[in-house]
Amino acid sequence: MSNLRKKPEKSRNTPGAPWIVGAAFLAIITGILIVWIVRQHAIPSVSVVSPVSYSNGSESYQPGTSRKYVIIEIEVKNPTTRAFNFAPVVQTYLSDDKGNRYDMAPAELSNPLAAGVILPGETKRGQLSYNVPVDVTKFVFHFVTDDSYNISYTQSL
Amino acid sequence: MSLKKIISVSLISYVAVTILVVVYGLYVAPVRVAQTIPNPGIQPPDSRPASGVSGGTSAPATDTKDSTSATQTTTPTPTPTPTTAPTTTPKTTPTPTPTPTPTPTPAPTPAPAPAPAPAPAPAPIACGSAGGTCTAAQVAAHNTKTNCWMIYSGKYYIVTSYVSQHPGGSTSFNSTSCGHDVTAYLKGSATLGSQRHTHSGSAYTILSSYYVGPVSG
Numbered sequence: 001m002s003n004l005r006k007k008p009e010k011s012r013n014t015p016g017a018p019w020i021v022g023a024a025f026l027a028i029i030t031g032i033l034i035v036w037i038v039r040q041h042a043i044p045s046v047s048v049v050s051p052v053s054y055s056n057g058s059e060s061y062q063p064g065t066s067r068k069y070v071i072i073e074i075e076v077k078n079p080t081t082r083a084f085n086f087a088p089v090v091q092t093y094l095s096d097d098k099g100n101r102y103d104m105a106p107a108e109l110s111n112p113l114a115a116g117v118i119l120p121g122e123t124k125r126g127q128l129s130y131n132v133p134v135d136v137t138k139f140v141f142h143f144v145t146d147d148s149y150n151i152s153y154t155q156s157l
Numbered sequence: 158m159s160l161k162k163i164i165s166v167s168l169i170s171y172v173a174v175t176i177l178v179v180v181y182g183l184y185v186a187p188v189r190v191a192q193t194i195p196n197p198g199i200q201p202p203d204s205r206p207a208s209g210v211s212g213g214t215s216a217p218a219t220d221t222k223d224s225t226s227a228t229q230t231t232t233p234t235p236t237p238t239p240t241t242a243p244t245t246t247p248k249t250t251p252t253p254t255p256t257p258t259p260t261p262t263p264a265p266t267p268a269p270a271p272a273p274a275p276a277p278a279p280a281p282i283a284c285g286s287a288g289g290t291c292t293a294a295q296v297a298a299h300n301t302k303t304n305c306w307m308i309y310s311g312k313y314y315i316v317t318s319y320v321s322q323h324p325g326g327s328t329s330f331n332s333t334s335c336g337h338d339v340t341a342y343l344k345g346s347a348t349l350g351s352q353r354h355t356h357s358g359s360a361y362t363i364l365s366s367y368y369v370g371p372v373s374g
Contacts, residue, residue, distance in 0.1 A: 016163035023167035024174045031178025038183060060324045060359075079183070085288025087369045089315050103318040106363045114365035117288070128366070131322070146286050 042079040043151055044118065046092070046143040049075045049125065052157045058108040068134050069107040070094060072141060072157065075125045078118040086124070087115040094130045094139040094157075102139075105131035282370070285315075289370045293338070296372060300336030306369075308338040314367040 055069040063069050074092075078084040094102040106129065113126025132139070143153040282289035291306075296313050299306035305317045320330045334342070343356060 016166055019163050019167045020170050023171040027171040027174035028178055030171075031175045031182065034175070034179050035182030038179075061322055064321075085282065085286075085370070087287035089318070089367045090285065090369055091287055104366065105318050106322050106366075108359070112362055112366055114362070115287070115368035116365070131318075146283070 039079060039081050044076065044078045044080060044084040044086075046074055046076050046086075046153060048072050048141050048155050048157060052139070055107055055129070061107050063105075063107075063131050066134050067131055069105065070102075070130045070132050070139060070157075071107065071109065071127055072130075073111070073125065073127050074113065074141075075123060076113075076118055077123045078120055081120050083120065084118040085116075086118050088113065088128050089115065091143055091145055092128060093142050094132065095142060096132075096136045096139055100136075102130045102132045105129055107131075285369065287369060290373045291370060292374050293372055297336040300332050302330050302335065305330055305335035307335065308372050309340050309343055309364065311372055313369055313372050314364060315369050316364075316367050319363075319367060 050073040053071045055063075055071055057063045057069060061069075076084075076086050089104050092104060096102075109127040109129060111126045113124060113128055118124055130139075139157045141155045141157055143151065145151045284291035284295045291313050293308065296306045296308055299315075302320050303317060305315075305320055307314050307316055316330075316335075323330065
């Protein structure tokens with residue numbers, strides 16, 4: 001009975017608790033600051049995410065004599081805090097080692113990537129196609145914006 | 158608990174919580190935001206389901222060209238009320254000379270309130286750049302097969318590299334279609350020259366890749 005009436009033991013004194021709570025609070029502030037700074041300085045990114053594939057065309061779309069379609073799958077990320085206008089017809093092209101430029105061309109694609117606004121935090125993934133000579137196998141993918149982002153990005157394929 | 162232990166535990170919790178907040182803010186939260194915002198896409202004119210049209214990868218139905226159409230709002234400032242002119246007290250002289258009539262000094266003109274500085278508008282995106290707004294006249298300047306822009310449903314498309322690949326041949330791309338609004342033609346409600354035909358759903362999917370920006374006016 002005497003045990004039942006006994007008051008519960010006072011919890012052990014932990015002198016480090018305020019320090020730990022303070023550190024955690026400070027960490028939250030630091031984290032928010034880091035996130036804010038990173039997102040302020042972030043830029044949209046475009047990258048080729050899968051191996052290049054080739055196509056000789058379909059019933060509707062034919063690349064032409066001694067031509068083929070290069071099909072690439074790209075991923076567009078917008079980690080910034082403002083909307084990003086993505087228009088592959090004016091922002092992307094391929095080039096070869098001789099400096100020839102190949103613009104986007106239509107082909108039958110299983111997952112075509114449309115132009116449009118990429119919202120903050122949004123990621124889009126899809127295919128683009130380019131009409132190139134059959135004998136060219138090495139390309140460089142270019143992504144260039146001339147708006148306020150002023151991005152210039154290349155990737156060898 | 159020794160001081161050394163307290164400091165080390167605090168440091169560890171500081172680093173751990175910072176990492177957690179940063180990872181959440183940069184990777185988890187943006188993905189959640191992206192999942193909740195719908196992005197409806199371009200649709201064929203008729204209501205039949207378009208094969209190959211996926212809602213996630215399509216041109217925007219609403220053009221959020223806030224940078225070009227941003228309106229500035231100015232907060233009205235209260236007009237300062239003019240202060241009343243100070244009245245001069247007439248001098249009293251011992252002689253019974255007529256007292257001069259005090260001439261009231263004109264009230265000071267209130268200084269014009271400085272106009273509120275308008276908020277800096279974002280630089281408009283140039284016509285022809287991604288998301289840049291064009292007028293119909295600007296689109297009309299690109300009216301050849303080798304420089305062909307078109308308007309469809311209030312948006313313009315740069316289809317120069319598409320012309321030679323058109324399944325129906327490139328003859329329909331000429332000065333009467335390039336540089337013009339071809340909405341009625343694509344919807345099948347008008348003829349272009351002597352041609353009238355409708356397009357498949359995949360044609361609109363391909364068209365959406367050539368979208369550049371909205372047309373104003």
